[in-house]
Amino acid sequence: MTLFWSQIARELSPYVPGEQPRIANLVKLNSNESPFGPSPLALEAMRAAAADTLRLYPDPEAGELREALAVHHGVRPEQVFVGNGSDEVLAHAFVALLKQPKPLLFPDVTYSFYPVWSQLFGLDCEIVPLDDGMRVRVEDYRRAAGSIVIANPNAPTGIALRRAEIAQLLEDHPDIPVLIDEAYVDFGGETAVPLIADHPNLLVVQTMSKSRALAGLRVGYALGDAGLIEALRRVKDSFNSYPLGRIAQAGATASVRDDAYFRESCARVVAGRKAMAQELIGLGFAVLPSSANFVFVRHPGRGGPEFAAALREHAVLVRHFNKPRTAPYLRITVGTEHDTQRLIAAAAHILGHE
């Protein structure tokens, strides 16, 4: 079967995405998707874009979307790059910026795609352990490096660094590219975007998959100095000139312009997270302090894999990462109130609290 594979394909250890199964009555809390739908204005814009014009290629520069994002984030359009989900934007950044003669630094517990891209693109990387509280310590990054990538809030811990700590990291490393992956920043983190003006080496990556409930559309973006954005464009135009279709551009643009809906749904997720954490603590779980749309929890009485499997029996799907430091934990996405009730009822049943 592997007869025709390239050496690259043979040697890869691909990222394993969260399960997307078809189970009746499933409570799906394993992929950090939004429990609420996208902005109604975004849906309307996408319906309008599903038209005869689809026979034409989309704008390769996604000009309107980049302008809307520039207005939203207070930067210039040439400081914005968009791609097919932030995964694609991150992958381009690994090639365009992070691949340097010296190693790329990232935490031992973080987004598990970083080691995958490092392998695919042949980056030398150096892993920096989180501290005992599962926190990133920027002091630990004071070492020789070619580039740095940090998810803030981190995944799967949900723990956020303050903007002042990112500023410190940038002060420590003015001469190398520093990428801050802000996939979850809208749920209580402090964005590093205001630091872009003074730091031409800072790239901030965000996504529409979480806080804008558009995971199915695949839109992510990067903000940074125009020089960094130009490097991303060079890679994009060496790979796929049209990463975002007409429907994606229309929906994403309308979503960015609907600030009221965005703020309201983020606030609902944050309220849901607080309620869910409280209930889990009530059942004896240890809950790491989350600034994301998920919580990272462990129960002193049960192992992570065992608990995840038991919840699955109750049609409640959560994520478990079977690596030494993360094995005792479950990552649970904030769902609707009903989802939380189902989760808590199932967990209580498993723990014999009924």
Ligand SMILES: Cc1ncc(COP(=O)(O)O)c(C=O)c1O
């Ligand atoms: C830290 C982090 N970055 C990036 C992504 C990618 O998101 P997307 O490709 O949907 O924009 C994820 C998705 O789970 C994530 O957890």
